[in-house]
Amino acid sequence: MAAPEHDTPEHARLETDELQEGLQEGLFSHLIELRSRLMKAVIAVVVVLLALMPFANRLYAELAAPLVARLPQGAHLIATEVASPFVTPLKLAFYTALFISMPVILYQLWAFVSPGLYKHEKRLARPLLVAAVLLFYIGCAFAYFLVLPAAFRFLVAVTPEGVEMMTDITHYLDFVMLMFFAFGLCFEVPVAVVILAAIGVVSIDQLRNGRRYAIVGAFVIAAFITPPDITSMIMLAIPMCLLYEVGVLAVRWLVRPRDETTSS
Structure with missing residues (x-):
């Protein structure tokens, strides 16, 4: 007696091929969606960066205010590299654009990941995501308004006599960004x-x-x-x-x- 058609090796091979094609199509569609989400996040950062570029020097002046206000009379920030006066404010504008665009970036990440989460996982993930963003911002603000002024007051006070405190603008930006990141994570x-x-x-x-x-x-x-x-x-x-x-x-x-x- 002949075997049923659905039990033949050829039929099994066709089912396997269809399953592999379905998996490949699913993976391809996920990659397309991921690319779309990443592009939207990058566009948001670029738009904010372009809007901030004319104010890059003013942004750096605000960032340097906690140190400049506590420097001894006659002391000031310096630029030890030729391109620093141009490049350093632009770096700060990029960091600020990334900082401002973070809710959009996280929303795009959430929109990509959330369809694969269970209902109870979404219930917990939403408040955690919002809390993580707010706490990071609060940590950065805490460092800028409270910690950095106290730290610079101490560092200026312990500067040895005969040493003039003149900080490089690039090193200062790196130090402050590190403090922001550290305090944001600690919060x-x-x-x-x-x-x-x-x-x-x-x-x-x-x-x-x-x-x-x-x-x-x-x-x-x-x-x-x-x-x-x-x-x-x-x-x-x-x-x-x-x-x-x-x-x-x-x-x-x-x-x-x-x-x-x-x-x-």
């Missing part, structure tokens, strides 16, 4: 705590019992990141400790215990 403590609890690495009880270790870790990180003065270290360590407590509260509100999740 992400609540988001990191919620993510660790959501994936089951730590529980709410472990977070409560680990407060003393979190405090010690905050001061160690602050001592490593901030300029070498006790004021800057305390100004970073204390907010990190408070943000840790905010993260513990957020875990209690947003993250369901794993046993409840599995039972439901």
